[in-house]
């Protein structure tokens with residue numbers, strides 16, 4: 001019994017990894033659903049083959065050598081060793097090729113351009129017929145029940161765009177555009193992760209994907225297109241003044257203000273995002289203060305310089321201003 005428990009425990013732990021917001025086996029998207037089915041069918045096929053071959057091995061080695069006739073051995077090799085695996089593997093391959101989702105299926109109108117940066121994501125929404133994009137960063141929201149097309153590329157090195165719970169992944173290259181599309185079927189918060197080693201902070205290059213009901217998504221996108229709200233309250237106003245005085249606007253844009261930098265992430269509605277630093281920290285006051293004080297402490301190699309010359313009160317003012325950018 002103890003041996004059985006010892007055997008089953010790792011299996012249970014393994015199965016615990018099958019759900020969650022970054023699991024390909026807890027699908028929230030149309031493509032991911034197909035891929036999850038494919039995974040279990042392949043697993044089933046592999047188990048059948050494994051059991052059959054082990055059974056055959058057991059049977060063959062338990063018989064006395066004299067019981068093996070030449071013809072019997074020949075048939076065993078041809079049927080058990082060649083024919084059976086070929087048929088099962090060919091069936092699995094045909095099934096897989098037949099149901100594999102078309103990663104480049106055309107979208108239903110909305111296009112999202114994502115560029116891999118060191119180590120964050122530049123995001124642009126292009127609604128159908130739009131002449132200018134709606135810029136944001138490190139978070140993607142998508143309407144449920146519609147296919148959104150992604151245009152992907154990269155600034156410097158190869159990254160890879162992957163939201164396991166929604167669909168397959170696609171590499172992002174500098175100077176070359178790749179395309180894919182995703183169709184969420186279940187509202188929820190999913191996690192995306194860069195899936196190609198891209199330097200020292202590769203592991204910290206994540207993002208959130210929120211799948212929303214279409215009406216909520218439309219309202220969100222309209223808000224995302226709007227300018228930033230002016231700071232409310234003395235602390236946020238001091239933070240806004242400090243943001244300008246420290247030259248933050250040379251790298252970051254806050255639409256509706258004089259900050260128009262395009263080097264770093266757009267911060268127009270940064271306070272409404274689910275995470276900070278491409279999934280690195282939360283959005284609490286303390287998270288923003290820690291990040292501004294020394295980004296490289298959380299993301300080695302990050303291009304944003306440390307602002308550790310600022311006082312705690314100044315960092316708090318800045319954090320209040322940024323959190324207010326809803």
Ligand code: CUA
Pocket residue numbers: 116119158159160194195196197198199202203205
């Ligand atoms: Cu970007 Cu790994």
